[in-house]
Amino acid sequence: MTGRLSGAMMAALLASSAIPAVAETPDRERIAGTVEAQHDANVAALRDWIALPTIAAEKLNTPAGAEYMQQLALDAGFQQAKIIPTDGVPAVFATLDSGADTTLGLYFMYDVKQFDPAEWNSPPLEGRLVEREGEGLAMVGRGAVNQKGPETAFLAAIKAIQASGRKLPVNLVLVAEGEEEVASTHFDQVVAVPEVRDALAKSIGVFIPSAAQGEDGSATITLGAKGAVEFQLVVGGETSDKYPQTDIHSSNHARIENPAWRLVKALDTLVADDGHTPAIDGWFENVRPLTERQKMLIAQNAELNPEAQEKERLGVGRWIDDEPYVTSLERFYSQPTVNIQGLNAGYTGQGGKTVLPGRAEAKLEFRLVPAMTKDEAVSKLKAHLAKRGFDDVQVTVSGGYGPNETEEDSTLIRAQKALFEKDGVPYSIIPRNAGSWPGVIFNGPQLNLPASQFGLSRGGGAHAPNEWFLIESSDPAVNGFDEAVMAYVDYLYAVAEEAGRSD
Structure with missing residues (x-):
């Protein structure tokens, strides 16, 4: 199979979405210049964050991790950031009011998985820059891709907008937990705090920054997890x-x-x-069985992500019962x-x-x-x-x-489609991520909000030795750190524009 969507597949996606093109991000060239000027500081910030792991299963660096997350939010321009106690590891709640008409919810995790230094090629807390053959320069460290790399890139995006003399096109409500890697044991207590719940209720939805770009530059939109x-x-x-x-x-x-x-x-x-x-x-x-639409999306995703590449990434030679690739993907997302x-x-x-x-x-x-x-x-x-x-x-x-799911026509998803189509980024849509994040806390009762993932960055090795996040890409189609930052800048403007259309 090809690594790009066929013309027919892309046409089907465009026809099914019917999304108006988004406008160019205001002062984009100026913001991009600010991002470039802040590159070294942003990379150092990621390295410093990696050096302080919060591991909920080991009660390591609690509450230090929450205090660090609180300061990161304040440094990024959030006007207030509070530590929210729970019966376990504390969380952080922060708000940034830019006077915008639209408020966007933001979910972070500041904890990471355990690690055994003996299994790593470089110290897991060093944040060493390593050349990856065929990819470019990457930072290696626990938490690099899950999730400190994408989250640092997002914080860098809102810093750059403000440093360029502009106000954010959306207000932000941030909730950051320290127990995601132990299945969010007490996160429901955080969202139940009236101040947190009321702030989130004003938002059009909640998204988590992610590294969802393939090695060919393609993107994936997920409708749940x-x-x-x-x-x-x-x-x-x-x-x-x-x-x-x-x-x-x-x-x-x-x-x-x-x-x-x-x-x-x-x-x-x-x-x-x-x-x-x-x-x-x-x-x-x-x-609940897959719908015909979901099966179609899975087939499109299979074309964008070749079977041989997937098997090589996972180190396997066959799927359960020697099933065909698309059948294995249907099992992956539905079982x-x-x-x-x-x-x-x-x-x-x-x-x-x-x-x-x-x-x-x-x-x-x-x-x-x-x-x-x-x-x-x-x-x-x-x-x-x-x-x-x-x-x-x-x-x-x-x-x-429990699982979470968001409608394909929600503002968060429509903004992603519009952005990818404007920039010519090949993309596929999957019914849900086979991994997990606690989006159900947002789109379940009482909030009933759309919840999604977004990020045009690249990395790998989550939960494994030698976890990495791409800093400088050797392929123009694949984003390095600065390009990932600008993708978040563009997404914020796309969300604001799409929300305006919905009003």
């Missing part, structure tokens, strides 16, 4: 007296149950014999999953140790699709285990939320 629930299953001396309190000699397995085997038996009931189809009782009861992230029990070092473990734990996650909910998924899991007699399997939910 799967939900996520993170949880642990534990079996051992802490859950039943039929297991030892600590590891004991393995000869005792003749008379004492092994919690690791018990955990394996429980896990095996969660999926069918094929090893991937969820088998939790009632799991598919509320799963809820039950995934084992990791298993831990007994001795895992070199050689054997002849022990019977006193504890076995599995870390799992659900990915949820419309119209599933977090509460439904957790309730069905517990009922499923109880029905099969696994009362000695402890279920601990560490965080989670």
Whole structure:
């Protein structure tokens, strides 16, 4: 397949959208000059932010991460920025009133995933600039692409507009959490604060900065994201007296149950014999199938993102059941999953140790699709285990939320289409991101707001060693940092213009 949309595919997109072209960003050349002048400072700002990781799972740099995020907002021109306490890691709430007719909500996360320095080619907190073959100069560090690179680029965009002597075309309401990487355990508490809720309610929608540009320069518009629930299953001396309190000699397995085997038996009931189809009782009861429009969008996305390239990126040679590429993508975007992230029990070092473990734990996650909910998924899991007699399997939910979805004709999405069409950026639309972010907090009750992702920047390695964000691109079709900043500048003006058309 080709790496570009065919003429027919692009024509279908244009016909389906019927979006008027957006006007040129006012004083764009002047703003771009400001961005260029601020390049070194912006790159240094990203490096400095990478050097301070907030890791919710380890309670690392809390509340320091929130205080840092608060200062970043103030430095970017937000008139007020407050730390919002929660029962876990604090959040940040900030507002920037430019006197505009339109208010835009903005979601940030300031936390990052864990890392093992031994797995990295350069120190994960150094923010080293590394040449990537065929790509250009990239910054490597934990959080570089998820999400500090895109967020730094957005902050740089609003700084540049103001430094160029202009007011922002929209007012901004920012909410930034420090627990996204543990499935946003307490984020609902943040949005429930009356001051935060009332400010967001004035917005036309909420978006999260992202790095959504492909290696050929193409863009992806997402109309939602799967939900996520993170949880642990534990079996051992802490859950039943039929297991030892600590590891004991393995000869005792003749008379004492092994919690690791018990955990394996429980896990095996969660999926069918094929090893991937969820088998939790009632799991598919509320799963909404793809519409014909969504299937068409997925087929268009497949043309823009070649199968061979996708397999190489993932390091695989085939899809489940050797399915065709488009079928695998339909599964990717539409199927809820039950995934084992990791298993831990007994001795895992070199050689054997002849022990019977006193504890076995599995870390799992659900990915949820419309119209599933977090509460439904957790309730069905517990009922499923109880029905099969696994009362000695402890279920601990560490965080989670349901899926989110936004209409294709919302202002946020229409502005993206108009911008890409004006600039000649090839793009596809997908029904939802197969990954997750807590957009449901915004487009669910009580706010009922559109929630989307946007960003014309490039990076990779999220949650993995050697995470990177492109700073200087060797391909004119692909954005480096400064071009990514200007894409946010243009998007703010496109949103304001599109919102004006809707009034």
